[in-house]
Amino acid sequence: MKGLIGSLLVLLATLHSPLAGADSAPSADVTQASMPLVVFLVRHAEKQQPGKDPELTQEGRDRARDLANLLQSAQIEAVHSTDFARTRATAGPTAAALNIELSLYDPFKLKAFANTLKRRGGRHLVVGHSNTTPALVTLLGGEAGDSIDDASEFDRLYVITQGGGVVETVLLRYGEP
Template identity: 40%
Template sequence: MNLKKKLLLLLTIIGLQCYVNAQENKELFTIYLVRHSEKGVSTTNPKNPPLTTCGEQRAESLSKFLKKVDLDVIYSTNYIRTKSTAKPTAKSKNKTIKIYNPRKLNQFAKTLIEKKEDALVVGHSNTTGVLAGLLVGKKIEPFDESIYNRIYQVVIHKKTGRLHVLNTSFSCDKF
């Protein structure tokens, strides 16, 4: 083997090793945060209603949006509307939905950063933006209950987060 081939082989091995180490260390990971889809009305349990038909369609649309996104974990609060929003994505990715406590956002933000996992987090209008802010070290206020089209994408590299706010073009089918 001539010197050029040996050098090329050595550089390839070093490059692959660096790539593998970066992946093992998980220096770069992404967390997607969304508010639950449109909720209906429940006379039997008004504080925990299911999704409307439109909400179910939006949850399916979210799953399609995230189709090519690698996710290690999916989190939801323990409400019917949040779990139902996460369900199509969890099903398509063959993941179980893990429950988190929306009343302990500071602790949950620390956990997300420590775990270094690509994640989907489904929450509420009064927690989703706030949690995104905690992940990047900025104060973000809750948003209006009429807003369903935001996806907060937090990319974390070496403990520094960058926030991107995406607005989906989804609209419900008319019946």
């Protein structure tokens, strides 16, 4: 079932992506700034309680692996995380599976980070927090929907696509509920 959902997610992101129908490699005269953008955004997985910088629980580690499996065919080019144990541990399996170095971003400078993503284009995974993930969705021009339940909601996956002046938001769920 998870494989089917993962395949559907990748298909959905590809079909709704401004990249659909484009050559897989941009021509030499296309700049990074003109590249369409696809961003997968999640909140970190389940964390241990309490603590200043808690690690993930076993449930959280399982969810992080589920995310890596789900996104393995999504052609992600960059994996971004805040500099907290729980976000790095959520992003880590995807970065490792794709052989991509984890890139850290400052959650207090979301507007600058959103602008960097827009300029760069391409396909990204961004792991954040219950407050920063919806805020970043909005800064990217997407629709964040209801607030994330800080106590119990760890399965929300946003897919934001931007290109040709159009922004689309798809909200999915992943891993075990």
